[in-house]
Amino acid sequence: MIKYSSQTRVLVAVDCIIFGFDGQDYKLLLVQRGFAPEKEKWSLMGGFLQPTESLDQAATRILKQLTGLENVYLDQMHTFSHPNRDPVERVVGVVYMALIDIEKYEKQINDDFHARWFLMKELPQLIFDHEEMVQMALNRLRYKASLHPILFELLPEKFTLPQLQALYEGLFDTKIDKRNFTRKLLSSNILKKINEKDKSTSKKGAYFYTLNETIYKDNGQNMLNLIPKNEMPAILE
Template sequence: MKYSGQTRFLIAVDCIVFGFDGEKFKVLLIQRGFAPERKKWSLMGGFIQPEESLEIAANRVLKQLTGLEGVYLEQLQVFGDPHRDPVERTLAVAYFALIDIQQYEKQINHEYNAEWFLLDEMPQLIFDHEQMVEAAKKRLRYKAALHPVLFELLPEKFTIPQLKNLYEGLYGTTFDKRNFSRKVLSTGLLVKQKDKDKGNSRKGAFYYKLDKQKYSENFQAFLKFIPNPDKFL
């Protein structure tokens, strides 16, 4: 049985993958494998199969096109402009992912020339994919101002300067070094380690680990961590 007199639409999922390499905040792109816009830079996208849920489709598409699996994925929004795809009417459900590039680099396959780009050096994208990236960036800026979600992008051990680089890359601004450190440590979410990273200075910077129990129990710890987050949205 089908609803009579109704037009059928295609439904796709598109994945915006944000990553951090320890110094820079980046987005992962591929070259589209079929017409139209073949070989043009694109997000990871594909059509939902009849028996798939949205989440299963998003994870399948991401693994199929990049090799990535087991990453943090969150639904963003639906993009439904009638003319967004020149071939057929297609609704796109966008997801964004957060990964530590160094941790997942070996997973990435390069069949579709997957490549990391700095957000402000991103090439022109197909269809409405640039709007998707911008929407994901705004959502992430808002979430990161309220919650410690950016820890999904960090290795198990990290330094305060690395964390500062991550936040500065997302917000496109510079934070005061001492004030940033004070606010981060005041959350009580970080556990100081005995060893240091001496790769960037003679004095070195202590490593920290995330207290995962406190992270789970008190996800509001970063509330108002970023002052006036609305100015970044």
Template sequence: MIQYSNQTRILTAIDCIIFGFDGSDYKLLLIQRGFAPEKEKWSLMGGFLQSTESLDQAANRILKKLTGLEDVYMEQMHTFSRPDRDPVERTIAVAYVALIDIHKYEQQISDKFHAHWFSMNELPHLIFDHEEMVEMAKSRLRYKAALHPILFELLPKKFTLPHLQAMYESLYETKIDKRNFTRKVLSTNMLIKEKDKDKTSSKKGAFYYSIDESKYKNQFQTVLNFIPRNEIPTANE
């Protein structure tokens, strides 16, 4: 078998960053690492690329093995290659990211590696450079959510505009002007106004809306700007 001579063999790791939304809060899925170093410390879902698989295949295998989750759409985000990022061997890590509805997948979660959802405001210390990965993933998610209606995919079949606004405010950790937000959302023509109201918060109540699926698909590549421009991170952050 022909091999490249005088070349150093370097391990390739895969790390899966899984954000979830539970209806009111954004969370991050973590596990307790099962081997040294940093055994039992909190970690992203990680493992090593095998010689017979692609990066995408490895990401799906690792996520299922460590959490039980499958059929999760993950996007490759970035490669982390600092020489000292892993104290054992030279390892580059390819990070994948996903945003899911927690309730949709909660029956799949395995407790073998103590997979646990943490609120984004209460994250524990993470191993290696995993905190750097999470911060980059948060910025990428915020950037993408500002340009495309990806958060709409986390909504129930019927929802209110205050509910939708709260989702954006929670993701960007900011307050958004209600009147401007409502005007911008309705101007997309992606929503269908229902006849009934949600009156759990007030006597007046708020009308329910549902998504017009055909218009949603047409609008997906459209710049939405539901949030103030100064709150939108750049693509490189």
């Protein structure tokens, strides 16, 4: 078998960042690392690329092996390649990211590696450069959500405008002007109003809406920006 001579072999690791939304809060799924160094410290779901698999296959395998999650769409985000990012030897890290509805997937999660959801504001210390990975992923997610209605995928079949606003405010950690938010949403025609109210939080109640699937699929990418312009610099940092 022909090999490239005089070349140093480098390990390739795949790390999976899984953001979740439980209807109220955004969370991050973490596991306890199963081997040294940093054994039993909190970590992203990670493992090494095997000779017979692609990066996508490795990400899918690692996520299922460490958490039990499967059929999750993972988006390849970035490659981390600082020579000293792993204290043992040279490891290039390829990061994948997903945003899921926690309730939809919670029955799949196993406890083999103590997989646990953490509130974004209460994350433990992570190993190596995993905190940098999470921050980059969060910025990337905010940027995408500021341009396209990807967060709608986390909503139940019927929802209220306050629930939708809370979804955006939670991701961007900011307060959004209710009047402007509602005006932009309704002008897009991406929602269909239902003659039914949610009265669980107030006597007056709030009307339920559903997603207009046709407009969402055909014109969703051209939706008006739902995030105030003064939030954009922070997103792009």
